[in-house]
Amino acid sequence: MDTFIFKSATYDETSQTIALGYAYLDGPEFSEKIHFPGAKASLNDEERHALDLAMRQLHLAAGISYYKAYCPRDIRVENHRMTKEEADFFFKFYRHGLGEFSVENNIDLSGVIRFPVTSNHHLGASDIELPSSSVVPIGGGKDSVVSLEVIKAAGKPHHMIAINAGRPILEVMDAAGGDAIHIKRTLDPALFELNEKGAMNGHVPITGILSFVMACGAILYGYDSVVMSNEGSASEGNMEFAGIEVNHQYSKSLEFELDFEEYIRLTALKNFKYFSLLRPLNETGIAALFSGLTHYFDTFKSCNRNFHIDEGERKYGWCCDCPKCRFVFLALSPFIKRDRLIDIFGKNMLVDMTQEDGFRELCGLKGHKPFECVGEIEECQIIMRTLTTTEWADDGLVKMLAGELENPTMNVSALKASALTFKYDHNIPDEFLESLNEFIGS
Incomplete structure (x- = not known):
């Protein structure tokens, strides 16, 4: 299993489903499905182009779940030519996102992960106007509840959003009331069969992967802001290993938040906002x-x-x-x-x-x-x-x-x-920061 291949990324409007294809050379193939119930019935040319750009990035991000089974040095991208911006971003995403995985499997990935640069061009993002509305990802715990209540108290247009929601998340949504978006992500069962046969397994940057899913959702459902609920202390690492600070919460850190928002604006959606409303707090x-x-x-x-x-x-x-x-x-x-x-x-x-x-x-x-x-x-x-x-x-x-x-x-x-005194740098737009301050003072 010495070559991992990114094969395809497609969206079917009839089934409202993105299909992501991966494979190992002369090895197993994988098809991941992400279903967007209630998405727009049809997309115009501008929306389709924007989705293609966002889906291209989702394809690269979600591949980490399958790449980690063998972590080969050879990576190939069959469905497009890869730019330097993409190679640089995803080297960091895989290297740090698999930091805990590296500890668990005692493997140094610094000289292993190599995304090939095959294009001399730069990607241009879509300047499509997204509706002025927010989604608040609900995780079932206390943090997302606080963010949701801040948004509700401010009277801002919003939806709750969840991916693969189970009982706790559904019950929290019921307690909150209001409109909700439910997305279903289905990993290929062949991955679990590999794990049972001894392939490497461990922590992946799930918040990061789902952030790319929600970037696609911005076009399919119509919103311009994803309001996360990551605290300032999520940026604190756990330990040093193989030359990097390993942080279980890497894709909840401010570093990832800033990298991700800038990257999506550069490669897919110029008018997309992504920030954590709770970042100033511990x-x-x-x-x-x-x-x-x-x-x-x-x-x-x-x-x-x-x-x-x-x-x-x-x-x-x-x-x-x-x-x-x-x-x-x-x-x-x-x-x-x-x-x-x-x-x-x-x-x-x-x-x-x-x-x-x-x-x-x-x-x-x-x-x-x-x-x-x-x-x-x-x-x-x-x-x-x-x-x-x-x-x-x-x-x-x-x-x-x-x-x-x-x-x-x-x-x-x-x-x-x-x-309740702000302690950490943040990325919160002014109008949302005002809402947070008003909620704290109420």
Whole structure:
């Protein structure tokens, strides 16, 4: 399996489906399908051209799921000639997007990934006018709920959007009310057969892939802005490996956000906007805002077992024994009453001493930051210290770990004020930044 081939990317208006073709030379072929229910019944020439440009980039992005099975040095693109801009962007996307995968499989991809430059020309983006409307991707957790409520409070035209929505996402959407777009992405089953036979597997930059899907959706549904819900602390890496900082949340980082928006505007859609509304805040600030949205308490879920790629393996609820559950419990504990938070999760993780190592990792007292979408080590430390001033103070893990930390001790009011102060660079358009400020101040 020494050559990976990008074969084709097509859109069928009748079935409202994009088909992406890939193959290994003298090996398996793959066909991925992405279905856009409710998309425009027919596209004019300008819309079709814009979709072809966006779909070309989606094809290159989604291929990472199949390329990672063997990570060959030889990459071929059969359906178009590749520009230097494309080769440079996707080298970085694959190199950093497979950073965690590299650690898991102990492989240095720096000299392996090679996208061929076969064109001396530059791509020109479509200047098609997109309708002034936003989509807010709903992930089922607290962050996207906060973004959605900011947009709703501001009265901005919007839709919720989800790709392969399962029970938690659907329940959050029901709780929110309003219009929703549902997209279905189907990976080729042949990929899972390869994994079962021993092909390499591991983390891919799923947020990045789905961002390219939503760029195509801008033409098919009619919107000009994708409002993400990635916090400032998503830019913090987990560890160093093979010459790069490995970040589980690479495609949620500000670096990717800026790269992606610039790239789409350069190669596909000049009038497309892509930004995270929560970027100025850390996870603690988002938790403080979410704590006032009580009608979501019994529906939101962040535990990854709800979102397993194999629908048959999904389990609903909170497992209360993984980095995501530990972190979300910790982040919300200063802002939600103790009994209510325990009721939401079904367990008090701060008295479960078997979880000591997991909380030590979150607080930087052992190992490295978990390969999960969790907050910064420093904010976990500050929250743990703050809990010593609350009704959680006598819980076993609070007493043990807070005593080992040297961070200043705050009360909850001071923690909230600090967490809602903007700390990070961002890419938010002025009119949306004003809406965020108004929501924080309400």
